[in-house]
Amino acid sequence: MTQADGGRVRALLRSGDKVLRRWVEAAEEPLRGRLTTGELGRTCSDLLSVLVEATDGGLDVRTDAYAGARGFLTELSRDWARRGFSPTETASAVFALKDALFAAADEDGDGDLATVLEASRWVDALGLVTFESFARAREQVISEQAEQLLELTTPVVKLWEGVVAVPLIGTLDSARTQIVMEKLLQTLVDTGSEHAIIDITGVPAVDTEVAQHLLKTVVAARLMGAECTISGIRPQIAQTIVTLGIEFGDITTKSTLADALLHAMRGTGVEVVRRAGSR
Amino acid sequence: MERVPVLSLGDALLVSIQIDLQDNTVLALQEDLAERIVSTGARGVLIDISAVDIVDSFIGRMFASIAALSRLLDAETVVVGMRPAVAITLVELGLSLAGVRTALDVERGMKILRALSDRREVRQADEADADLVPVAEGGGPAAGA
Amino acid sequence: MTTSTGVEELPIRTGDDVVRVRQLVRARAQEVRLSLVDQTKLVTAASELARNTLVHGGSGTATVETLSRDGRSGIRAVFADEGPGIPDVDQALTPGWTSGSGLGLGLSGARKLVDEFAIDTAVGRGTTVTVVKWTR
Structure with missing residues (x-):
């Protein structure tokens, strides 16, 4: 299977405000009440612009072109982990981008299987990055708590x-x-x-x-x-x-x-x- | 090679180690101290290592040697200010510095030296009394001792 | 998987070099944020081994590098000489056994202060001692 250059996914991402609106809509559902629509909108919009930039370097999220995007996702999941978001909630917010992309592909009449698969695989990879950094952030929280506990249980x-x-x-x-x-x-x-x-x-x-x-x-x-x-x-x-x-x-x-x-x-x-x- | 300065403080010598110790510096310090104890008639040596961030077996052995040789020259040695990390490492290394007196800081080290020298004076006075004057009945230790 | 970065090599020819090795190891240990006690243990081990290299090996080198494995960092220090080598390694690692005037705590002591310790020696070929200390 040849590595896609991401042209179609990039085009979908750039197809206007509709993608962002749909993403926010889809992400809001699993996050009900956790974030205000305004905050979620800002987060998605910031993330989208980072991702648009990253797709110039293709769709492989492990490349240097994605360093900024990975950093953004790491920061985001760390923040959400500390605020007590569940792993599902955090990952769902990223996976919601899929819905938006599929809808956009459908509308453009470009909804062929290859594009959908490509977009799906790409969002999955981003989801994995998010999930991994979420888990790491949680581990860090746990080890910090263990340290605090030690501090509390052994007063000099x-x-x-x-x-x-x-x-x-x-x-x-x-x-x-x-x-x-x-x-x-x-x-x-x-x-x-x-x-x-x-x-x-x-x-x-x-x-x-x-x-x-x-x-x-x-x-x-x-x-x-x-x-x-x-x-x-x-x-x-x-x-x-x-x-x-x-x-x-x-x-x-x-x-x-x-x-x-x-x-x-x-x-x-x-x-x-x-x-x-x-x- | 840098040398560690030896300062006179009353009837004690104060060595404050402020540099990274190299083996030759350590050996030179040992010699300097022996000479200074004799030339000043010092009764105590304080080695302040509060600025020393590592003590390996060579440096540790120096403390023991200095303590032993100063004892031969009728002076007591107190090592003061050892950092916790250094102490933990020395113990792990298997070095317990037997025969070396220690104190938390210079002030407490001086106190130990003073206590030791008081005890020595009392002992010497007692010995002198015993040698020279038969103990007078009911007299107890002479008021002037 | 262990990855290594920032390899630095120093010669050990004089007593001053031993001090420089200590300083380098200290600086690198601080970089990876070893605890103060672990820093002190590692630097003390390095001091013992660097002295061995100088005294028994005649001269040699110390190589220091930063390691990373499973989210933990560590420092590896390698002391190599082309001296006479150690005929009986087990004996040399016995606390208190000494070939010269020391306390016999050099090798055995250094081993107790680090997490990983390896020695490679052959009579006439020289001695290489490798130590590693990991963050907790």
């Missing part, structure tokens, strides 16, 4: 002057542990704190790799001139650590966050005393 908090802590909750994987640890160490620098506490009361289990990361963090903190205490080790985790043969060596561990805080405060020269007369 200041407990006392010179004492920061990170209460870890939920299952730890290697990647998450690493990010948390980097954040904790950076906080030591930013706040000038000499004590860090990693509280793992909310962690149901650790594997070898996670235990190693915890250990490495303690050693890294020491290299920076700070002391790091691990608190809240559950019996099962203590079992794991022993069974795995991981050496915790001279690392300070405390059973609760409160004990760890007391230990850290004593380290900074603070003594906690109960006032006489109180319980």
Whole structure:
């Protein structure tokens, strides 16, 4: 099958305002309520002029002539993905161009099968570009949310002057542990704190790799001139650590966050005393 | 080859590394420090590496060597300001810098040196007392010590 | 499919060259937005390997390029010399084993700091070490 030079499709695209009007009409149906007619009209009109220009280079959407058009579609689907459009809605808007082209071909009396096929194939290719960038944009949104979630679930908090802590909750994987640890160490620098506490009361289990990361963090903190205490080790985790043969060596561990805080405060020269007369 | 300047700060020496360390610079610094400790009678060495963005095994070994040789010359070494990324990398590399004291910043490093030298003075005073004067009953440490 | 761009080669003949290799690797790692910790790990590995090239190989080259695969970017650094080669690679990769005055953390340490590590060596022919670090 020979590669069409796109002459007839180009002619159809240029056949006047009718194509644009029909496109907007056809696209409006699946997008009902999502966009105003005005906004949809502007988007279609901008896209149409980019496409008309691109068809000068033929109908192969992978060529350089389509760089601008691909960029436009990528931008569009990213925007719509963020605004919560479904993949069907986004792709339908592009596929609606087909209706407009078929109608135009019919009217011009040039509605032969070859033209219709060519136009159809071309719009399909554009639809695929749109769909792909839509999927990519959604993935990006998901990974951004995952990052935000990580940010939310691992707050590094200041407990006392010179004492920061990170209460870890939920299952730890290697990647998450690493990010948390980097954040904790950076906080030591930013706040000038000499004590860090990693509280793992909310962690149901650790594997070898996670235990190693915890250990490495303690050693890294020491290299920076700070002391790091691990608190809240559950019996099962203590079992794991022993069974795995991981050496915790001279690392300070405390059973609760409160004990760890007391230990850290004593380290900074603070003594906690109960006032006489109180319980 | 660039040289790292060594500054005198009271009875301590301050080395602030602001350049990309080349192996020869590292070796030269080690020699300079040994000489300066002896010529100034310094009791402490502070190495500020807050501007250093990588420490590989060669540079890491320098810290350990400087700590060891200054100890022989009766001075303590504190490495201050190591960046988190550098610390994490060193640990991954398997280098824990045993025998090297560390602190978050120069100020805290100085505090450590002061505490060490106070302890040393007390010890020396005690030794002197023990050598020279029999401990007087109920006298405790001499007021002037 | 992995694609590679921006290949740059630097000679390693002096200690200053080792510093230049570090700077080049750092710049390229920043370009592909490796995290700060990953940048530091890669540059540290490059420093160890460049020193090996200089000390054990006599001299050689470092080649740095940017990789891209499945939407992730990475940096590949290749250290090549035509020195004596390594007779026993397994031994050379053992942490703490050293042929000279070092700590024996050069090769084994560099391997721990990167995502991909390959070594090609033959006695009398020289040594080529290739490392890659990918964005997370």
